[in-house]
Amino acid sequence: MASHKLLLLLAPIALWLAWIALRALSGHRPTRASVTVGLSLVTLLYFTGVVGTGIFWVATQELPVFDWHYLTGYLLLALTLVHVALHWRNVAAFLRRGSPAALVDPEKARFRAWVRAAARATALGACVTVAFMLGARHGGRELTVVTSACPADAAPLGKGALTPVQVVKAGSRTLPLAQLYHEGSSYPAHAALPGLTVKTRPDPYLGVSGPATPLPEAKPGGGVSVLQAYADWRAGRSSQPDARLTLEQLSAILYHAQGVNQTIERRNRSLDLRTAPSAGALYPVNIYVVVDDVAGLEPGVYSYHPKRGALILVKAGKNALWQLATASGSPGAYDTAPAALVLTTTFGRTAFKYEERAYRYVAMDTGHAAYNLSLTAATLGWRAPMIARFDDGAVATALGLDGTDEAPLLLIPIGKADKPSPEPLFASAPAVAGQRSFVDLIHGGTSLRMAGGGGPLPRHPATAPAPAPTDIALPAPAQGLPLLEAIRARRSGRDYTNATMTLAELSALFAASAGERADTPAQDPLLVTSAPLGLYAVVRNVAGLAPGVYRYLPLAHALAPRRAGDLSAAAEAACVQQEFCRTADVVFVKTVRWADLFLPDGDRGYRYANLRAGVVGEGLYVEAAALGLGVCGVGAFQDPDVAALVGVDPREEAPLYITTVGKKP
Numbered sequence: 001m002a003s004h005k006l007l008l009l010l011a012p013i014a015l016w017l018a019w020i021a022l023r024a025l026s027g028h029r030p031t032r033a034s035v036t037v038g039l040s041l042v043t044l045l046y047f048t049g050v051v052g053t054g055i056f057w058v059a060t061q062e063l064p065v066f067d068w069h070y071l072t073g074y075l076l077l078a079l080t081l082v083h084v085a086l087h088w089r090n091v092a093a094f095l096r097r098g099s100p101a102a103l104v105d106p107e108k109a110r111f112r113a114w115v116r117a118a119a120r121a122t123a124l125g126a127c128v129t130v131a132f133m134l135g136a137r138h139g140g141r142e143l144t145v146v147t148s149a150c151p152a153d154a155a156p157l158g159k160g161a162l163t164p165v166q167v168v169k170a171g172s173r174t175l176p177l178a179q180l181y182h183e184g185s186s187y188p189a190h191a192a193l194p195g196l197t198v199k200t201r202p203d204p205y206l207g208v209s210g211p212a213t214p215l216p217e218a219k220p221g222g223g224v225s226v227l228q229a230y231a232d233w234r235a236g237r238s239s240q241p242d243a244r245l246t247l248e249q250l251s252a253i254l255y256h257a258q259g260v261n262q263t264i265e266r267r268n269r270s271l272d273l274r275t276a277p278s279a280g281a282l283y284p285v286n287i288y289v290v291v292d293d294v295a296g297l298e299p300g301v302y303s304y305h306p307k308r309g310a311l312i313l314v315k316a317g318k319n320a321l322w323q324l325a326t327a328s329g330s331p332g333a334y335d336t337a338p339a340a341l342v343l344t345t346t347f348g349r350t351a352f353k354y355e356e357r358a359y360r361y362v363a364m365d366t367g368h369a370a371y372n373l374s375l376t377a378a379t380l381g382w383r384a385p386m387i388a389r390f391d392d393g394a395v396a397t398a399l400g401l402d403g404t405d406e407a408p409l410l411l412i413p414i415g416k417a418d419k420p421s422p423e424p425l426f427a428s429a430p431a432v433a434g435q436r437s438f439v440d441l442i443h444g445g446t447s448l449r450m451a452g453g454g455g456p457l458p459r460h461p462a463t464a465p466a467p468a469p470t471d472i473a474l475p476a477p478a479q480g481l482p483l484l485e486a487i488r489a490r491r492s493g494r495d496y497t498n499a500t501m502t503l504a505e506l507s508a509l510f511a512a513s514a515g516e517r518a519d520t521p522a523q524d525p526l527l528v529t530s531a532p533l534g535l536y537a538v539v540r541n542v543a544g545l546a547p548g549v550y551r552y553l554p555l556a557h558a559l560a561p562r563r564a565g566d567l568s569a570a571a572e573a574a575c576v577q578q579e580f581c582r583t584a585d586v587v588f589v590k591t592v593r594w595a596d597l598f599l600p601d602g603d604r605g606y607r608y609a610n611l612r613a614g615v616v617g618e619g620l621y622v623e624a625a626a627l628g629l630g631v632c633g634v635g636a637f638q639d640p641d642v643a644a645l646v647g648v649d650p651r652e653e654a655p656l657y658i659t660t661v662g663k664k665p
């Protein structure tokens with residue numbers, strides 16, 4: 001938290017002042033010269049701090065250290081001002097000597113009265129501005145009221161939602177909880193509550209102990225293309241009507257979702273990289289397997305250990321799958337499922353580095369892992385719908401979790417067919433002010449509990465704008481490696497040559513991540529219940545496409561031009577100066593419209609949107625890997641600048657996530 005850091009950084013100044021006070025008490029009255037020397041040394045110390053943290057930040061991309069950088073910068077500025085104030089007479093005399101005659105009296109003894117008045121007014125203006133900025137930044141940080149409001153009257157954004165949008169009063173503003181969190185976790189940072197502060201880096205693996213079942217080798221060759229697997233998954237097809245889920249298949253599904261596929265040495269510690277990317281390589285995602293009928297496994301709940309390539313028994317028995325089915329949306333999807341996978345998140349792993357922005361990242365990381373998981377299951381012939389609509393407390397209990405430090409975000413039953421069943425209704429668990437952190441507030445406020453009853457869900461209306469003559473139809477997608485090979489080859493790449501991307505490659509990237517067709521509507525619950533995302537391409541270097549910003553039109557598989565010109569420098573600036581956002585051929589931006597997000601489940605839609613942004617992001621990653629292109633997710637960006645880049649108003653449509661793609665050297 002910045003205030004703790006500020007207190008720590010004030011320590012050298014406090015020590016120096018204490019030293020002066022002690023000397024004064026023992027009869028050594030400080031001279032102007034001794035104060036000046038002391039002040040110079042302390043100023044030098046902070047100067048070193050600003051430069052050092054700047055170099056460290058640039059070298060390692062450790063974003064939280066930016067706090068240290070700007071706080072030492074503010075203190076350096078304050079000390080420099082004190083320095084100037086202490087020597088004001090010398091400074092003024094120097095300025096007078098060098099000033100033009102119009103500004104000083106004939107003897108050059110004083111500035112003219114109007115110059116002095118203007119200088120005082122400027123100084124006063126500066127003080128008022130600083131006070132205002134401090135007030136705006138630190139005042140009104142308390143959440144004073146949290147009400148659960150009826151969407152129809154209190155939150156026009158949530159009109160038609162089944163679950164009320166929660167309206168929060170934060171200082172002088174009243175806004176939906178999800179928006180409060182999103183704005184509070186935007187860069188430039190202006191959090192309304194502290195981020196989750198985690199002092200020591202948590203272990204990236206769960207410390208579950210119990211009998212272990214080693215999993216067999218999980219690298220099947222061949223298989224279908226990324227695009228085919230994506231189409232099969234969306235259509236909810238299963239080609240395994242009579243088969244039993246084997247341990248080999250389960251192993252392949254788990255490995256391609258979270259398996260360790262490379263270990264690198266980084267700053268005196270080894271880092272296991274996994275098959276799905278993760279913001280800051282912090283890997284908050286855990287996978288539990290709830291087994292009913294898998295060849296070679298007793299029924300029960302197991303925890304997947306990616307490093308050991310093993311399943312650890314958490315609790316034996318058949319009950320848990322039934323508990324999941326009764327606690328979640330799409331209950332019919334469990335009827336034919338021999339097993340279900342639950343993706344949980346350990347918040348502290350990501351919050352350790354990203355504080356209040358961590359909630360966005362854990363949801364997107366989960367979406368990345370889920371894309372790999374579900375598409376791998378689809379290539380092996382299984383249905384694997386993503387179900388993000390469930391009673392949080394009941395699912396946590398089924399797995400034996402506390403639901404606080406580690407909580408479930410997504411359920412994926414591996415089954416054959418979806419038996420039609422009424423969709424249960426949920427109520428939101430009220431958000432509570434005074435949570436330990438901003439991350440807890442948003443997670444608690446987006447939690448659901450079963451409300452009984454059931455019925456049809458309001459579906460998101462298809463958002464297909466009328467075709468315009470300026471729309472550009474995309475050609476047939478380029479073909480690449482099969483899905484499983486592509487996942488295993490995937491790695492983040494930030495080094496791009498200036499080679500040009502083809503339109504067929506761009507077409508494949510869109511098709512694998514957000515492709516949707518009017519004649520094959522999605523069967524997957526996540527895609528149906530969550531708000532449709534906006535997907536924009538900031539194009540720098542694609543053959544046959546003028547540089548500019550385009551919006552993807554999924555139903556038409558076409559692009560609608562939005563802005564013309566090479567905006568790669570603006571993209572780099574918006575991505576907090578991450579250079580590869582300028583050198584990429586295309587920068588993809590995913591957004592969500594607030595008006596869509598609250599349907600059908602109120603603030604819960606914020607989770608859905610970030611999960612979905614991760615799913616779309618992984619589609620881009622995997623297809624890029626299939627085509628041999630370099631690709632990297634970007635979660636660290638200046639939110640208002642990205643909105644301006646793609647030409648949307650962030651109060652209506654919020655940027656969630658960026659992906660860069662370019663040609664590898």
Ligand SMILES: Cc1cc2nc3c(=O)[nH]c(=O)nc-3n(C[C@H](O)[C@H](O)[C@H](O)COP(=O)(O)O)c2cc1C
Binds near residue numbers: 061278361492494
């Ligand atoms: C949600 C998300 C946000 C990310 N944000 C950034 C980013 O801002 N800058 C960056 O260089 N890499 C970013 N990455 C890439 C990760 O650093 C990368 O996935 C991680 O180091 C693991 O390496 P791998 O992808 O090669 O397996 C992001 C990845 C994800 C999933």
